[in-house]
Amino acid sequence: MRAARLHEYHGQLHVEELAEPALLAPHDVIVRIGGAGLCRTDLHIQQGQWAEKSGVELPYVLGHENAGWVHEIGAAVSNVAVGDPVILHPLVTCGLCRACRIGDDVHCEDSRFPGISVDGGFAELMRTTARSVVKLGAGVEPGAVAALADAGLTAYHAVRKAAPILHPGTFAVVVGAGGLGHIGIQCLSALTPAEIVVLDPSEGALALARELGADHTVRVDGTHVAKVLELTDGRGAEAVIDFVGEHGIIPDGVAMLRDAGSYFVIGYGENVDVPTIDIISREINFVGNLVGSYDDLANLMTLTRQRRVTLHTTTYPLDAVNDAMADLDGGRLQGRAILVPA
Incomplete structure (x- = not known):
């Protein structure tokens, strides 16, 4: 698959061929990315501001605002099926710690953060889990709402x-x-x-x-x-x-x-x-304020379905990721930039 990876801080991203992500656990979900939002956090990551806090090893794939279609599911996944359009809660959470049990999953004690601490969605495919997928309503295109996964x-x-x-x-x-x-x-x-x-x-x-x-x-x-x-x-x-x-x-x-x-x-x-x-x-x-809970995202998607919240976007192909980053850094965007892998 094609993906945009950061190899060194303060350097540009490189679009390259990588192995496709595989199912590793029964509740894993592989998503075919339909859109990945760009965020100022991506600029801060590129500048090394998150290096110590995230502990991530370079190179890795950025992208923490993701939506797409379910591509493959683990044996224990029952809430989505292959082909379902979904938006992804940015955190992969355990579901077992006290924070998760009370619905404060943004503070999960054993979480992963695709695009920040592990490979994210500036790619054709991404691995997440059944706990992180929110099914989209009829007629909602993943690329049109991807940035709601974090910005929204x-x-x-x-x-x-x-x-x-x-x-x-x-x-x-x-x-x-x-x-x-x-x-x-x-x-x-x-x-x-x-x-x-x-x-x-x-x-x-x-x-x-x-x-x-x-x-x-x-x-x-x-x-x-x-x-x-x-x-x-x-x-x-x-x-x-x-x-x-x-x-x-x-x-x-x-x-x-x-x-x-x-x-x-x-x-x-x-x-x-x-x-x-x-x-x-x-x-x-x-x-x-650090992102929000799964329930927050579900409620936001309800407002989106009711057309009370709309997202203003500019789309870029994956190959233009560095142009999109430059436009974001230069203040030339209104609304949100969305990378479309296809």
Whole structure:
């Protein structure tokens, strides 16, 4: 099979021929990839930021946002059949630890993370397990929804955690209307009555945000903090949902937060540097978000089937993986990039 592998950090990916993955356990599922999303995490992996945390050995296949069709199943698999269209929960989980038992499978004690810690979906075929596959509804093409496996899942997960504090009359500030942010806007609109304020430096991204349900859009131009405070009568927002996490935005996000508000960290790349006395005196909260549970993904696919969440994508053939990575890094994408192996 053909696959895109990373051989050295800071180097380009190489499209090459590899042996097809084989069934190794009764609950294994081999998926023929119909689409694999590109994520800023892929750039961070390429730059070596995940090397120590993941412990992966190079070379290996990237790609953690995957959807396709069931190609082969193990002897104990009963929830899907060969040919079924599926989207893949990004983690391969054990199902036996306490976290899995209570539905918090994102914190499984014995998990694997295809595309980060083991071979992923920038390939024609990928191995996962029966616990990770969500069947797609009739008429849903895997390539059209692949990025929801992480970008959409992470956005939904963060919004679901923010929803209890976003009652009528509250404000949610979305930082970044790109690949994750444009999904987060739709999830906020579907799950909460809050007024949605979207920040982005791109007028094109802000125009898309308005189409997707943003009540207010603010261009990041040096006056954005003051504009958000004006929109919120000087009090700030109950929730700041940060899909960027770098380029100096974090102090601005904290300044836009209401006292007793919560800052949801999704994007990453820089440090949160806030004096502890400010955290205490303002009683503000910082909430980390790492993908989401299998149940989160199933719920997100329900919203997708109801057309309450749609994914804006640009597709690339597998051979153009480095062009896609460059476009993502250069900020030339609106929505999400999808690699199509065929």
